Amino acid sequence: MSQHKDINPPGWPLKLLRLFLKKEYLEEIEGDMEELFRENVERLSARKAKRIYAWEMLKLLRPILMGNLSGMQNLNQPAMFKNYFKVSLRSLMKNPVNSFINVFGLAVAIGICVFAYAFARWTFSRDQFHEHKNEVHLVTFLADRDGTLQQYGKAPRPLGEMLREDFTHIKSVCRVEDRNAVMKHEDHVFHERIRFTDPEFLEMFTFPMKWGTSNSLKDVNSIILSEDMSTKYFGDENPIGQSVLMIFDKDRSKEFTVTGVAKEFPESRTISFNFLANFENLRTADPGYNFHDWSEFVNATLIQVDNVSDLTSIEQGMEKYRKLQNDAVKEDWAISSFSLEPLSTLHKTSEYIRDDISRSSKNDYISVYFMVGIAVFMLALACFNYINIAIATAAKRLKEIGVRKSIGATKQTIIVQFLSENIVVTFFALAVGLILGYTFFIPGFELLWNFSMDFRLDDGDLWLFLSAVLFITSIASGIYPSLYISRFQVVGILKGSIKFGQKNLLTKVFLSLQLIMASIFITCSIMFTLNNSYLAKRGWGYNQAETLFANVPDQAAYEELSASMAQEPDVLSTSGSRHHIGKSHATTVLHFPDREYEVDQLAVDATYFETMGLSLKEGRVFKDHEGSDKQAAVVNELMVKNMSQWLSGWENPVGQQFRIDSIQYEVIGIIKDFHNYSFSNQVRPIIFTVAERHDYRYLSIKVKSGSEIKTHKALQANWVKLFPDIPFEGGHQEDVWGFYYQEIAIYDLVWKVFAFLAVSLAILGLYGLIRLNVAGRTKEFSIRKVLGAGLKNIAASIANQYVTLFAAVMIIGAPLGYILSKILIEFAYVYHMPITLSGVSIGMLTMVVVLSITVSTQIRKVLKANPVDGLKVE
Amino acid sequence: MKKTKLGEFEELVLLTVAALQEEAYGVEIKRELEDRLKEKLSVGSIQSALKRMEQKGFLTSEFGEATRKRGGKRKRIYTATPYAHRVLAEMKDIRAQLWSSIPRFAHDLKTI
Numbered sequence: 001m002s003q004h005k006d007i008n009p010p011g012w013p014l015k016l017l018r019l020f021l022k023k024e025y026l027e028e029i030e031g032d033m034e035e036l037f038r039e040n041v042e043r044l045s046a047r048k049a050k051r052i053y054a055w056e057m058l059k060l061l062r063p064i065l066m067g068n069l070s071g072m073q074n075l076n077q078p079a080m081f082k083n084y085f086k087v088s089l090r091s092l093m094k095n096p097v098n099s100f101i102n103v104f105g106l107a108v109a110i111g112i113c114v115f116a117y118a119f120a121r122w123t124f125s126r127d128q129f130h131e132h133k134n135e136v137h138l139v140t141f142l143a144d145r146d147g148t149l150q151q152y153g154k155a156p157r158p159l160g161e162m163l164r165e166d167f168t169h170i171k172s173v174c175r176v177e178d179r180n181a182v183m184k185h186e187d188h189v190f191h192e193r194i195r196f197t198d199p200e201f202l203e204m205f206t207f208p209m210k211w212g213t214s215n216s217l218k219d220v221n222s223i224i225l226s227e228d229m230s231t232k233y234f235g236d237e238n239p240i241g242q243s244v245l246m247i248f249d250k251d252r253s254k255e256f257t258v259t260g261v262a263k264e265f266p267e268s269r270t271i272s273f274n275f276l277a278n279f280e281n282l283r284t285a286d287p288g289y290n291f292h293d294w295s296e297f298v299n300a301t302l303i304q305v306d307n308v309s310d311l312t313s314i315e316q317g318m319e320k321y322r323k324l325q326n327d328a329v330k331e332d333w334a335i336s337s338f339s340l341e342p343l344s345t346l347h348k349t350s351e352y353i354r355d356d357i358s359r360s361s362k363n364d365y366i367s368v369y370f371m372v373g374i375a376v377f378m379l380a381l382a383c384f385n386y387i388n389i390a391i392a393t394a395a396k397r398l399k400e401i402g403v404r405k406s407i408g409a410t411k412q413t414i415i416v417q418f419l420s421e422n423i424v425v426t427f428f429a430l431a432v433g434l435i436l437g438y439t440f441f442i443p444g445f446e447l448l449w450n451f452s453m454d455f456r457l458d459d460g461d462l463w464l465f466l467s468a469v470l471f472i473t474s475i476a477s478g479i480y481p482s483l484y485i486s487r488f489q490v491v492g493i494l495k496g497s498i499k500f501g502q503k504n505l506l507t508k509v510f511l512s513l514q515l516i517m518a519s520i521f522i523t524c525s526i527m528f529t530l531n532n533s534y535l536a537k538r539g540w541g542y543n544q545a546e547t548l549f550a551n552v553p554d555q556a557a558y559e560e561l562s563a564s565m566a567q568e569p570d571v572l573s574t575s576g577s578r579h580h581i582g583k584s585h586a587t588t589v590l591h592f593p594d595r596e597y598e599v600d601q602l603a604v605d606a607t608y609f610e611t612m613g614l615s616l617k618e619g620r621v622f623k624d625h626e627g628s629d630k631q632a633a634v635v636n637e638l639m640v641k642n643m644s645q646w647l648s649g650w651e652n653p654v655g656q657q658f659r660i661d662s663i664q665y666e667v668i669g670i671i672k673d674f675h676n677y678s679f680s681n682q683v684r685p686i687i688f689t690v691a692e693r694h695d696y697r698y699l700s701i702k703v704k705s706g707s708e709i710k711t712h713k714a715l716q717a718n719w720v721k722l723f724p725d726i727p728f729e730g731g732h733q734e735d736v737w738g739f740y741y742q743e744i745a746i747y748d749l750v751w752k753v754f755a756f757l758a759v760s761l762a763i764l765g766l767y768g769l770i771r772l773n774v775a776g777r778t779k780e781f782s783i784r785k786v787l788g789a790g791l792k793n794i795a796a797s798i799a800n801q802y803v804t805l806f807a808a809v810m811i812i813g814a815p816l817g818y819i820l821s822k823i824l825i826e827f828a829y830v831y832h833m834p835i836t837l838s839g840v841s842i843g844m845l846t847m848v849v850v851l852s853i854t855v856s857t858q859i860r861k862v863l864k865a866n867p868v869d870g871l872k873v874e
Numbered sequence: 875m876k877k878t879k880l881g882e883f884e885e886l887v888l889l890t891v892a893a894l895q896e897e898a899y900g901v902e903i904k905r906e907l908e909d910r911l912k913e914k915l916s917v918g919s920i921q922s923a924l925k926r927m928e929q930k931g932f933l934t935s936e937f938g939e940a941t942r943k944r945g946g947k948r949k950r951i952y953t954a955t956p957y958a959h960r961v962l963a964e965m966k967d968i969r970a971q972l973w974s975s976i977p978r979f980a981h982d983l984k985t986i
Contacts, residue, residue, distance in 0.1 A: 025921070027937075027950075028899075028937075028947070028949065028950035029900070031940070031944035031948065031949060032899075032901050032917060032921075032949075034943070034944050034947065035941075035943050035944045036904075038943050039901075056917045056918065059917070059918040059919075061918075062921075064922045065918070065922055065925060
């Protein structure tokens with residue numbers, strides 16, 4: 001009870017209630033609501049109690065309980081609003097083009113808002129479905145790496161057992177270790193990632209079972225599958241009791257019985273599993289696995305506590321393990337402290353934790369800010385359109401306002417009228433926008449990225465959000481026009497001495513702002529497109545196109561496969577290696593007399609450089625005979641560059657020495673920098689060393705240009721012949737970056753869509769304004785034409801008021817677009833094209849063309865019109 | 875009987891008020907009725923029924939004590955008027971008569 005004291009009901013529903021409810025009922029109902037709220041807080045979660053509270057408050061707004069609003073007591077309110085509604089519908093129908101511009105513009109903007117909301121909701125709901133998310137913590141440790149404190153998500157192997165024994169506050173502990181294995185059921189054979197874990201895993205994480213039970217994991221012979229895996233191996237039937245064979249390597253395998261299938265995982269999870277087996281099975285999987293070795297790690301150790309306040313004492317108590325750990329490991333891996341990370345925020349913090357089992361979603365958080373920014377931008381554009389057109393159309397409704405005022409409407413009633421009209425328009429837009437978002441933006445985005453945001457219409461917060469959008473948008477777009485219009489004096493209006501709409505300064509300012517935003521969007525979009533085509537052409541620093549690779553299980557397999565591939569006519573050379581560019585590397589600490597330095601290490605054979613097309617800058621590569629160059633290293637340019645800042649002598653790197661563990665290495669050659677992983681990763685310092693032949697895990701093949709596909713087929717055919725039981729892993733070297741190029745193509749598309757929408761909105765607004773302007777000057781143009789004005793004269797008289805405006809827009813928009821896109825590109829891409837003015841020029845040219853087309857449609861209309869019709873008006 | 879329009883829900887609320895005696899205030903009525911009907915009711919529906927019946931003269935009310943739990947706000951205790959008791963009794967009678975006039979055969983059939 002005492003801990004609920006500080007949870008208070010939300011304030012706004014109460015204010016609403018006080019505003020509308022009859023004063024004499026207030027005390028009683030407020031008290032009732034508060035009492036119910038306290039009760040709900042104890043029974044349910046605070047969040048839910050607040051939601052119920054707000055909802056109940058809204059449901060209290062019934063005619064019988066509501067008092068009359070002060071100040072409006074004597075008016076016939078419902079009839080008045082009915083009239084407003086009717087008038088606003090009529091004026092909407094009277095001007096279909098302008099209404100369309102308003103409603104459609106707002107609808108697109110609101111559609112994007114709905115989309116941004118869905119995306120944000122999805123991002124912030126990551127991993128939030130676990131019941132014990134606040135009690136479950138990941139054990140992490142902090143260690144000093146190259147002078148900075150780095151947090152690691154893995155844990156020393158014996159730590160889990162020790163925690164379980166030493167701490168009584170810890171309710172349960174679970175270790176997680178992932179291993180690759182081949183799974184076989186009848187003729188289904190695939191490489192799979194198996195998660196070995198303690199049975200507590202399924203108590204900590206909320207993954208309900210579709211079939212079977214979760215505590216069956218206590219049995220070492222049982223295995224639990226995800227729903228996807230169950231479908232992959234067993235189709236739609238219930239696989240409980242079926243057996244699967246897990247093959248660790250040639251000699252070791254174990255049969256498991258399926259005892260559970262998890263229900264489909266929620267879309268918002270970042271931690272899940274394909275196969276779950278008891279941790280003890282690691283003894284079978286890996287006979288050398290020592291459970292008591294402090295210098296080795298498990299992928300994760302998680303603890304669950306009953307009381308979150310125990311955490312500090314646990315963290316302090318773990319201090320004693322630090323010594324155990326640091327005694328066991330080499331000094332360069334010494335750790336400085338342990339810390340616990342709650343599951344509820346792990347998806348956020350995991351960006352800064354190395355080697356943890358959660359998936360980082362930093363990009364999603366950045367994207368959320370982008371999306372919100374773009375949504376607000378679009379909404380602002382649409383509001384500007386609305387304001388402009390509202391002011392311009394008000395010219396046509398001056399008489400209506402005059403009459404209303406002269407029969408007693410005050411300034412306030414005119415404001416209320418225009419605002420309520422606005423709410424009607426915004427409401428239409430909201431409905432259309434929701435449909436657009438639900439049927440177009442969200443599914444489109446999900447299709448592009450191939451994921452589901454799990455967006456549902458029965459989400460209560462969505463409706464609150466939409467009401468807020470409705471309210472804010474109608475006020476933002478309506479307040480200025482209604483203030484402006486209500487200001488006019490009756491006499492002036494009725495005498496016809498007030499003229500406006502054509503030379504309003506603010507209209508021009510708004511129009512300019514819109515066009516500036518459009519310029520910025522179009523520039524950014526073009527810059528991104530140019531950059532993407534640059535990235536598509538950018539070299540990887542080696543010959544990725546004419547290279548194939550295959551992942552082999554052991555040396556014997558390597559020898560057989562390489563022998564059989566050497567027979568193929570189009571193969572130019574083959575190499576064996578322990579690691580492979582784009583696929584794997586080791587992280588190694590180099591020792592220099594006075595410092596340590598962390599690099600990526602690739603162990604390869606002598607011909608690897610030639611096969612992969614890596615170019616040598618200086619020195620030599622490894623010699624091609626057994627046992628030579630065991631203590632030689634080839635390094636990349638970046639490593640040389642970095643080292644020469646700290647150590648003298650590295651200006652001439654060949655011959656420089658360093659130590660890995662206790663072995664002394666000497667640099668014999670320098671190769672040019674290349675992109676080991678995709679362009680979104682920084683190039684890292686790399687060293688190559690000679691791989692032991694029994695460590696070969698990759699076969700790389702250089703083929704004749706043009707024969708890549710043919711040889712790839714031959715490679716697969718040879719594989720199937722040699723190793724029918726092992727699935728083939730390998731392919732074109734060009735494919736090692738996975739979806740990288742698809743991904744940048746998607747970014748490109750998204751930018752284009754946004755630019756198109758921004759430009760369309762601005763153009764719609766401009767079109768609406770020019771149309772009104774021209775319509776208001778029908779008589780003038782007719783007289784001009786009668787007097788013999790031609791194309792030149794008419795065009796000049798329409799366009800001249802816009803030319804300066806457009807010029808100003810370009811002058812402001814171009815540099816802004818340039819700077820913004822430069823910042824964005826530098827922020828988003830590690831490697832990008834040299835940023836030049838070409839993007840801005842193309843953008844501005846597009847703007848000029850689009851603007852000219854818009855203006856010329858109206859010029860054409862005037863030219864084609866019969867002046868007699870224009871003069872006959874009124 | 876004709877003028878005393880008492881809706882079905884209002885009748886339930888009125889009976890609850892009569893049953894709860896001194897304890898008959900908003901939240902307690904809601905709780906009691908939810909228990910008996912086994913469904914969720916909103917504060918709004920209870921309150922509007924109470925206010926309507928007060929206007930029609932079925933109920934009177936006065937302020938009760940204030941508690942901490944209610945943020946220092948007083949309760950409003952409702953009491954059924956003698957008139958309400960009479961109407962309730964009348965309705966019960968009418969119902970009973972109607973029940974007894976249902977042919978026995980049909981009644982038996984229903985209880986099978």
